[in-house]
Amino acid sequence: MSDIKKLLIVDDEEVLTFSLYQIFINVPLECEVLTASNGTEALSRIENNRFDLVITDIAMPGINGLDLLSMIKAREPLTKVIVITAYGSDEKKEQAFSRGAESYIEKPFDLYEIRDLVLKLLS
Numbered sequence: 001m002s003d004i005k006k007l008l009i010v011d012d013e014e015v016l017t018f019s020l021y022q023i024f025i026n027v028p029l030e031c032e033v034l035t036a037s038n039g040t041e042a043l044s045r046i047e048n049n050r051f052d053l054v055i056t057d058i059a060m061p062g063i064n065g066l067d068l069l070s071m072i073k074a075r076e077p078l079t080k081v082i083v084i085t086a087y088g089s090d091e092k093k094e095q096a097f098s099r100g101a102e103s104y105i106e107k108p109f110d111l112y113e114i115r116d117l118v119l120k121l122l123s
Helices: 014-024 039-048 063-073 090-097 111-122
Strands: 005-010 031-036 053-057 080-085 103-106
Touching: 005 014, 005 039, 005 111, 014 031, 014 111, 031 039, 039 053, 039 063, 053 063, 053 111, 063 080, 063 090, 080 111, 090 103, 103 111
Parallel strands: 005 031, 005 053, 053 080, 080 103
Antiparallel strands: none
C-alpha cells in the first residue's frame, strides 16, 4: 500500500506555482506534486487523479478558486483545500470556510509557514 500523498497547486501566477512546487517536492513526506495554471486545468487533473490536498488561488481566469473548491468538495469531500488570495476580504474568507476550506491564507505569505501547514494537513 502506498503512503505517497498527492498535492495539487492551482494558481495562474507562474512564479508562485513554481516556488510552491519546489518547496513541496522537498518536504520530509512522500508527496507527488502536480500543478495547474487555472481552474479548468485543475478540474481536468482532478478527473484523472485523487488528491489528498489542493492549494488554490481565488482569482483566476475562467473557474475561480471558490467555485473550484465547491467542485472539489462535491466530487471528493475528503480532499483538503487551502485557499490563497491576494485580494482577501472577510466575505471571501467566510465563503471559503462555508464551502469547506481547511485554511484561508492571504498573499503574500511565508512559504515555510504554508509548507508546515501542508505537512500538518497531510500527516
